[in-house]
Amino acid sequence: MSLELTPVQTVACCSPLAREPLSEKEADGVAPLLKALADPVRLRLMSLVASHEGGEACVCDLNDAFELSQPTISHHLKVLHEVGLLDREKRGVWVYYKARTEALQNLAALIGGQAQ
Amino acid sequence: MSLELTPVQTVACCSPLAREPLSEKEADGVAPLLKALADPVRLRLMSLVASHEGGEACVCDLNDAFELSQPTISHHLKVLHEVGLLDREKRGVWVYYKARTEALQNLAALIGGQAQ
DNA sequence: CAAAGACATAGACACATGTAAATATTTACA
DNA sequence: TGTAAATATTTACATGTGTCTATGTCTTTG
Numbered sequence: 001m002s003l004e005l006t007p008v009q010t011v012a013c014c015s016p017l018a019r020e021p022l023s024e025k026e027a028d029g030v031a032p033l034l035k036a037l038a039d040p041v042r043l044r045l046m047s048l049v050a051s052h053e054g055g056e057a058c059v060c061d062l063n064d065a066f067e068l069s070q071p072t073i074s075h076h077l078k079v080l081h082e083v084g085l086l087d088r089e090k091r092g093v094w095v096y097y098k099a100r101t102e103a104l105q106n107l108a109a110l111i112g113g114q115a116q
Numbered sequence: 117m118s119l120e121l122t123p124v125q126t127v128a129c130c131s132p133l134a135r136e137p138l139s140e141k142e143a144d145g146v147a148p149l150l151k152a153l154a155d156p157v158r159l160r161l162m163s164l165v166a167s168h169e170g171g172e173a174c175v176c177d178l179n180d181a182f183e184l185s186q187p188t189i190s191h192h193l194k195v196l197h198e199v200g201l202l203d204r205e206k207r208g209v210w211v212y213y214k215a216r217t218e219a220l221q222n223l224a225a226l227i228g229g230q231a232q
Numbered sequence: 233c234a235a236a237g238a239c240a241t242a243g244a245c246a247c248a249t250g251t252a253a254a255t256a257t258t259t260a261c262a
Numbered sequence: 263t264g265t266a267a268a269t270a271t272t273t274a275c276a277t278g279t280g281t282c283t284a285t286g287t288c289t290t291t292g
């Protein structure tokens with residue numbers, strides 16, 4: 001079973017929220033991304049990875065940052081990976097997650113983009 | 117019972133995700149905002165209001181944009197209002213919701229802000 | 233004051249979600 | 263080969279969430 005199972009989604013989308021009404025389809029596409037970020041643990045995970053050297057971090061480092069079970073962290077990382085916010089690479093025994101900066105920036109542009 | 121019951125929260129927060137790790141407290145503060153946005157219907161509501169003339173819209177207009185019951189729309193608007201993403205004002209029989217642009221922009225800055 | 237319209241609240245229900253314990257998988261190394 | 267370490271998967275469960283129906287509140291107008 002490969003690590004590439006989960007298809008990497010395109011995270012670009014549409015014009016900013018405030019410019020024109022989001023279509024139902026667009027909203028259905030963006031909501032899962034926000035949902036993935038809309039959890040305190042996942043927010044911190046994303047931040048830990050993104051702010052780490054090279055924008056990537058080993059799971060071993062991440063587990064220690066929380067008082068949560070290892071499977072729980074693994075679950076949250078999977079959620080972030082599945083929506084395309086984190087890339088994943090196995091190196092030896094370790095797995096590294098890497099922040100997808102363009103995805104974050106597209107999301108930010110959607111939310112905060114100026115009208116017109 | 118006044119319309120001002122729900123306290124208006126400050127939505128500013130912290131340095132961008134990618135700059136330094138979000139603290140637990142910060143994450144707990146931001147997650148509810150993202151959670152509020154992380155629903156297709158609320159995303160469209162937010163977009164409808166924000167992109168509407170003057171950044172505000174009457175509930176009467178919003179109800180018609182969805183094939184959902186009026187209480188359901190009312191519920192979603194309440195969620196967005198409670199986290200400080202929508203302001204609320206009653207004018208005669210009608211209620212107008214207004215987008216809090218700074219809140220959206222703060223959120224965008226948190227998510228998409230450059231490291232360093 | 234009564235009736236109608238705009239919106240909110242309450243209650244209920246099906247379904248999603250965060251977490252943990254137990255277990256599996258993969259890799260390195262003795 | 264066998265054992266240990268790193269990470270993922272499975273299963274289960276309590277709690278949260280989106281939706282509806284029914285009802286309440288407030289405002290305008292006859």
